[in-house]
Amino acid sequence: MSDLLRIGLVQMNSRSDKSENLAVAERLIEEAARQGAELVALPEYVNFLGPRELHEANAEPIPGPTTERFAALARRYGIYLLGGSILERSAIPGKYYNTSVLFAPDGEIIASYRKIHLFDVDLTGNVTSNESATILPGDRVVTAEVAGHVVGLTICYDLRFPELYRLLALDGAELILVPAAFTLYTGKDHWHTLLRARAIENQCYVAAPAQIGPHDPGQQCYGHSLVADPWGTVIAEAINRVGVVVTTLDFAYLREVRAQLPSLANRRPETYGSLALTR
Numbered sequence: 001m002s003d004l005l006r007i008g009l010v011q012m013n014s015r016s017d018k019s020e021n022l023a024v025a026e027r028l029i030e031e032a033a034r035q036g037a038e039l040v041a042l043p044e045y046v047n048f049l050g051p052r053e054l055h056e057a058n059a060e061p062i063p064g065p066t067t068e069r070f071a072a073l074a075r076r077y078g079i080y081l082l083g084g085s086i087l088e089r090s091a092i093p094g095k096y097y098n099t100s101v102l103f104a105p106d107g108e109i110i111a112s113y114r115k116i117h118l119f120d121v122d123l124t125g126n127v128t129s130n131e132s133a134t135i136l137p138g139d140r141v142v143t144a145e146v147a148g149h150v151v152g153l154t155i156c157y158d159l160r161f162p163e164l165y166r167l168l169a170l171d172g173a174e175l176i177l178v179p180a181a182f183t184l185y186t187g188k189d190h191w192h193t194l195l196r197a198r199a200i201e202n203q204c205y206v207a208a209p210a211q212i213g214p215h216d217p218g219q220q221c222y223g224h225s226l227v228a229d230p231w232g233t234v235i236a237e238a239i240n241r242v243g244v245v246v247t248t249l250d251f252a253y254l255r256e257v258r259a260q261l262p263s264l265a266n267r268r269p270e271t272y273g274s275l276a277l278t279r
């Protein structure tokens with residue numbers, strides 16, 4: 001098992017046209033693979049980011065047409081592929097999950113994570129979102145193994161809930177993925193701080209491929225897809241356009257940070273009462 005893993009983040013401006021979104025994703029996956037990425041990660045709502053009225057027409061089962069296409073791309077380039085997130089059909093009519101699927105280089109699905117924390121906010125005059133109107137929350141904390149390293153799966157608004165990230169770290173995560181469609185309004189003030197904080201407090205890599213620019217329901221996404229290392233340093237960040245950013249993770253460095261500043265080992269869960277996480 002190598003201590004090095006090359007990761008590519010895809011930054012997109014997905015809209016309501018699924019076939020156009022998938023064509024862009026396919027081109028950028030190829031670009032990241034060409035730059036040597038062994039793991040390529042797509043953003044939240046990668047194949048459809050549009051109004052609620054179109055959710056029914058664009059939701060899919062998993063496995064389904066989009067995941068089959070991603071599986072074929074993982075196989076073609078021999079990469080691990082995080083298929084951002086897509087609208088997954090549920091058993092309840094009109095309700096879906098916001099689901100992130102991870103593929104191995106042979107195209108097999110090795111993990112599937114349903115967004116736990118739904119973006120229900122009303123920032124008067126700026127951002128209003130009622131994700132739970134159509135999305136059901138997931139209830140499972142999910143890790144998978146990528147090239148011998150434990151990877152934790154989260155989605156966008158989850159980033160504001162440190163408990164989930166601590167559970168993933170306690171489950172051994174050395175890299176936590178955060179496909180996102182973070183808003184411009186919140187992102188300009190919170191994005192970097194939250195991603196760096198989750199990386200510092202869990203002493204792991206945090207990688208966040210994001211949507212950028214305007215989207216059909218009148219929303220603006222912040223972009224700034226980035227990778228923070230276990231020290232909290234931003235080691236790669238996308239510029240303000242659709243594209244890819246590729247960098248190398250070094251898990252020997254992660255072990256060094258954890259050995260020199262053992263804050264995970266120094267936890268005192270016996271004093272945290274009901275907040276104690278004892279994985």
Ligand SMILES: NC(=O)CCC(=O)C(=O)O
Nearest residue numbers: 119156157181182183186
């Ligand atoms: N899609 C989302 O979960 C958006 C989260 C967001 O923008 C935030 O500020 O949190």
